[in-house]
Amino acid sequence: MSTKELCIHLTELHAKSLLNDNDTFLFDCDGVLWNFPDIFTGAVELLNYLTEHGKRLFFVTNNSTKTQDDYAKRFNDIGYKAKPEQIICSAWLTAQHLKSINFKGKCYVVGMSSMKHELEREGFQICGGIGPDPLASDANAIKTDKLELDKDVDCVISALDLHISYIKILKAATYLNRPNVLFLATNDDASLPQSDEIVMPGAGSILASVAAASCRSPTILGKPHRPMFDAICLTFPDVDPKRTVMIGDRVETDIAFGNRQGTKTLLVFTGATSEKYLDTLKQQVEKHTTERDLLPNFCVKDVGQFLQFLKSTEKSTS
């Protein structure tokens, strides 16, 4: 399979076309704009540059540990005036999804307080799963008769949870074993972007244990699946995927998401995907052992370089 039109290293000319041919820019955040608290050089300037040029910006993140308000505040603090509706984060998206299916009932949520905040904002009731649910430190068995199980759970949601524990997996699986209980997951990223050598499990790791114990598969809301793009189009129906660019650092989520929705895709090498890994993938696609959707149209070192290319095209035409 030919990969000639893919993984093109961005040049000034490409940057100019991307600017001229597209109205909407979707940004992943972690590994693209920052590795918090380090904001990447040129990131904020790029966002402001694009906004000044009349582009519409959205922030499309699988990170379930922050609310829309958390992100809006963070952007404002670093110098970009973001409105909450520009932020498409997975905690907020989960609440929108439940709203869209007219969900009535109680949710057991394996996740952080951000999930509680976004769900309760839309009036949904959470019956547990947020924060620690500890066993005694000297426990060596589960006393099933001492378990506090809620009688009326209608939905189990799996997100990133720093307080994941055996009891929580037990409860989630037990609820999922009951009839007519919905199973949602914010996303299934296996790990989080890290700047050091340490592997941080992602929502996908938490989800793997809940899915294994329950023998059920969830509806997954985050990238690379559709719901985030649908949420944008619901509020902004004039967003045209053919005039949209998705900028991300992870091929399995960001790039696949963009390609599948029909947007252009731009990969940066400041996060989950290295140039070497992209090369390997490219070869696999050529041998038909990996799907083409993982390959971006363009790639660039970082958002700072994208900005430099944009600014130099302006200089050369002025």
Place this chain on the structure above:
Amino acid sequence: MSNSVCIRLNEIHIESILNDHDTFLFDCDGVLWCSPNILPGAIELLNCLTKLGKRVFFVTNNSLKTQRGFSQWLNEIGYQAKPEQIICTAWITAQYLKSINFKGHCYCIGMQSMVEELGREGFHISDGIGPDPVPPEADWIETNTIKFDDNINCVISAFDIHINYLKIIKAATYLSRPNVLFLATNDDVTTPQTDIAILPGEGTILASIVAASGRSPTILGKPRAPMFESIRLAFPDVKPNRSIMVGDRLETDILFGNRQGLTSLLVFSGATSEKKLDTIKQAVEKNTADKDLLPKFCIKDVNHLLQLIQSREKTYS
């Protein structure tokens, strides 16, 4: 050799069951007991087989059992078991490390049973046993505060009620380093259930580590070979075609028995109902399930097996 499967065991088969098999392998949960109750006839059956000169082994994926503890318990409930009859996954992990001449330290997500069995063979578990708490108020983990041991070159995944995010970080980080072995005792996703709750098993814990690390482990327990190989190593006269595996779970016990060339006998007292067996049988006929999931024989429970043996004994006495 007949190709029929799922044969309901009755008087006409018992002769060949006894004459053609010297070694009986028993799964435990759902076969000999349904915790906390020992199933009727179970102990009597074990004693009966031993009296008939049969060799008996207990082959369990439960990684909380030790050879010492389990044989002691069997003695207490009326069966004189020797530790070497217990083939449990904590013990098999130690045997595996011994067989590959493993040198180094292990990070083991597991419980005291793993410490005991690995310790017996001189293997050192540096970390991973017991609680490794995340501060209850934490909304982030400062990675530079985590202590890693540079001598760890093996990660083992077993049953652990103290599994948490920090332990998965450690396991996945060790597994990202070069030349670190990845072992799992077994991958049963649930432990035998109560009516109250689903009890996540070793496989559930393993799934979170596999997802975070992107690596696949060498899995030691049923249905894979190591447990039978270890029996043959210690008892070279044990022959697969003269051995019978008695179990309640198709994807572990029966698959194990069939793949090692044993006669397989399914009991309906545990994980598999007659209805479930029928469903799998139909799937096999449609080529959508592995035929090795189907037992050669099936029977209601071990009590019925005991009764068949006892009636035969009466006939011949």
